[in-house]
Amino acid sequence: MTLRNHQFRLAARPVGAVKRTDFNYVEEPVHSPGDNEVLVKTLYLSLDPAMRGWMNEGKSYIPPVALGEVMRAGGVGKVVESKHPKFNAGDFVYGTLGIQEYATLDGKGLSKVDPSVAPLPVYLGTLGMPGMTAYFGLLDIGKPQPGETVVVSGAAGAVGTVVGQIAKIKGCRVVGIAGGKQKCDYLTQTLGFDAAIDYKSDDVKKALRQHCPKGVDVYFDNVGGDILDIVLTQLARKARIVICGAISQYNSTRGVKGPSNYMSLLVNRASMTGMVVFDYADRYPEAGREMAGWLKSGQLKTREDIVSGLETFPETLLKLFSGENFGKLVLKVADA
Amino acid sequence: MTLRNHQFRLAARPVGAVKRTDFNYVEEPVHSPGDNEVLVKTLYLSLDPAMRGWMNEGKSYIPPVALGEVMRAGGVGKVVESKHPKFNAGDFVYGTLGIQEYATLDGKGLSKVDPSVAPLPVYLGTLGMPGMTAYFGLLDIGKPQPGETVVVSGAAGAVGTVVGQIAKIKGCRVVGIAGGKQKCDYLTQTLGFDAAIDYKSDDVKKALRQHCPKGVDVYFDNVGGDILDIVLTQLARKARIVICGAISQYNSTRGVKGPSNYMSLLVNRASMTGMVVFDYADRYPEAGREMAGWLKSGQLKTREDIVSGLETFPETLLKLFSGENFGKLVLKVADA
Structure with a gap:
């Protein structure tokens, strides 16, 4: 039997929002693994805002996806066949699988995941890149102290939910900014945020003043634009x-x-620092262990928004930018 | 003899550039010092970009100058009469004298200066707030390491000249951005900068690429606007x-x-931090001693642009914003 592999390959550099025509949907035979290679069947793919940046030309923190290349994406899959000493058929793995049904990989950056610790999609969210981003961005750069006020935007998203919950674990007052009543209720009622601001219907500046009477000590920014500008007016020293x-x-x-x-940075002796999660790769295991502990104890809750069907990829990706997804956006490609 | 005091009092909140009509030029009798007060005759006043911000209404790092109040300014003067235990007639002092000929003060924030260490105007520049700003901003926030590339804008100004020279002392490659050939020549030929970029005639981006082939490790920003935006494209990790x-x-x-x-901060894991020199007040003496040593050894050179006449204040202040001044802008009010 020759396995067939369906793929989304980048066809054009998108202008504005991503369109289906920015990709070619391609079918090709699965490449059998060579020596030290492993064949992985994609089960779940991670859809992330950063993917939009990878489609642009030009220097960034990683090279752009080349035209003609399979669209880059992290994913969880099952090893179908292995000629790699570290992996066996049947292993569940996380890696850069790409938007395709099968990936033939050299094992670099591929790691085993344990479905008994958490359901597989959680390895794309709280125990994956978004969770790592939240963990290191908040703790290493934000450095929140007990009693401080932490504000996070995109608060109901894959990164934001983890940022807010870790800040609560660390003894902070936590205010989330999200779009819509349903998300805001989830933040305060299910995740234990102290307050949530609905940027679609609230006066964000007024609400920040109300919920952060001593100013904002840490702002974890996922959104930029007007909300960043408003939070800048409410900084604490x-x-x-x-x-x-x-x-x-x-x-x-x-x-x-x-x-x-931005001159509020001067007035308040404040700082604005960029972070890229890959810099912390050697500390992922440490963070993963701590977060798995919090998941087990119930201090950290996860939510995934799972959409089925590889072929829906371009439209499903757009949910991120319309704010339509609620929880970590995951594309389900196949059953285990 | 009743001494008369001429003053500039803020009459209106300026819109755009400062105009003479934003002030009232007032004559009043000099107030004799009461107990624990000191009467200071103004000799030199410091004109600084920050003064423009103090004229605006609203919260900043210090309260705005109130309408009707004497315009705030640092200055060097001579004690005429003292009922304060720490000061004697004849002492030279630095303090917030205001734009006026005489100041009656309670001695808070007033400190003696020694004209044998440096000429009096230097206490408004390199040994004053601009020098302290350069010293602590560069060393405490910029944290330049030997061999790194430091870029400073407003490089021929009171702060910029000190930033660049300290960066050279610390073993950095230093590139200054200034307006005009004369200033640029001064930076490279007199102050020992490695390169100077004339923002009025050079392609700043291209010149930065040329002079900072490994990118910019520290950018000390005095100007904001387009130049900040261009430097952001040339950051090092x-x-x-x-x-x-x-x-x-x-x-x-x-x-x-x-x-x-600003997203270059993310791509390059970079930071942008605001500073206000007043936070370092308890360390001014330490910095002053070190900089006086550098002045003595010739490692630190100073340049003042001295304009005479209190009554020229509004127009002289404008030289800062047109980039007309060359060196620390000082208003000479009287002879010692």
Whole structure:
């Protein structure tokens, strides 16, 4: 039997929002693994805001996806066949599988995951890159102290939910900014945030003043744009802003909106620091163990928004930018 | 003899550039010092970009100058009469004298200066607030390491000249950005900068690429606006941006231009941190001693642009914003 592999390959550099025509949907035979290679069947793929940046040309923290290349994506899969000493058929693994049904890989950056610790999609969210991003961005750069006020935007997303919950574990007052009543209720009622601000219906500045009477000590920014600018007006002395992303700007065709209130950094002796999760790769196991402990004790809750069908990829990805997803957005490709 | 005191009092909140009509030029009798007070005759006044911010209403790092109040300014003067135990007639002092000929003060924040160590105007520049700003901003926030590349804007100004020279003392490659050939020549030929970029005639981006082939490790920003945005495109990994000022934006009536390339902070894991020199007040003596040593050894050179006549104040202040001054801008009010 020759296995067939369906793939989304990048066909064009998107202008503004991603469209189906920016990809070619291709079918090709599965490549059998050579020596020291492993064949993985994709089960779940991670859809992340950062993917939009990878489609652009030009220097960034990793090279862009080349035209014609399979679209880059992290995923969880099952080893079908292995000629690699570290992996056996039947192993569950996390790696950069790409938007395709099968990946033939050299094992670099591939790691085993244990479905008895957490359901497989959790390895794409809280125990995956978003969780690592939250953990290191908040603790290493935000450095929240007990009693401080932590604000996070994109609060109901894969990174934001973890940021807020870890900040609560560390004894902070936590305020989330998210879109819609349902998400805001989830933050305060299920995740234990002290307050949630609905940017779609609340006056964000007024609400920040109300919920952060002593100012914002740590702001974990996933969205950029107007919300970053508003939070800048509410900083406490020596505030730390973690620049994790700017989803509001990724599809902009008119250039990025810079934070015009950045001089608040001077007035408040505050800092704004960028972070890229890959820098912490050698500490992922440490963070993973601690977060698995919090999952087990119930201090950390996860939520995944799982959409089925590889072929829905371009449209499903757009849910991230419309704010439609609720929890970590995962594309289910196959059953285990 | 009743001494008369001429003063500039703030009459209106300026819109855009400062105008003479934003002040009242007032004559009043000199107030004799009461117990624990000291009467100081103003000799030199410091004109600084930050003064523009103090004229605006609203929260900042210090309260705005109130309407009707004598315009705030640092200055060096001579004690005429003292009922304060720490000061005697004939002492030379630095303090917040204000734009006036005589100041009656309670001695708080007033410190003696020694004209045998440096000429009096130097206490408003290299040995005053601009020098302290340069010293602590560069060393405490920029944290330059030997061999790193330091870029400073407003490089021929009171802060910039000191930043660049200290960076050279610390073994860095130093590139200054200034306006005009004369200033650029001064930076490279007199102060020993490795390169100077004339923002009025050079392609700043291209010149930065040429002079900072390994990228910018430390950027000390005095100007904001387009130059900040360009430097953001040339950061090295883990770069530190010190936000000291944004003179290009202070007179803007269309709002501040935010740095639209701020996501370079993320790509380069870089930081942008604001500083206010007053936070370092308890360390001024330490910095003053070290800088006086460098002055003596010739490692640190100073340049003052001295304009005579209290009554020229509003127009002289404007030289800062047109970039007309060359060196620390000082208003000479009287002979010692």
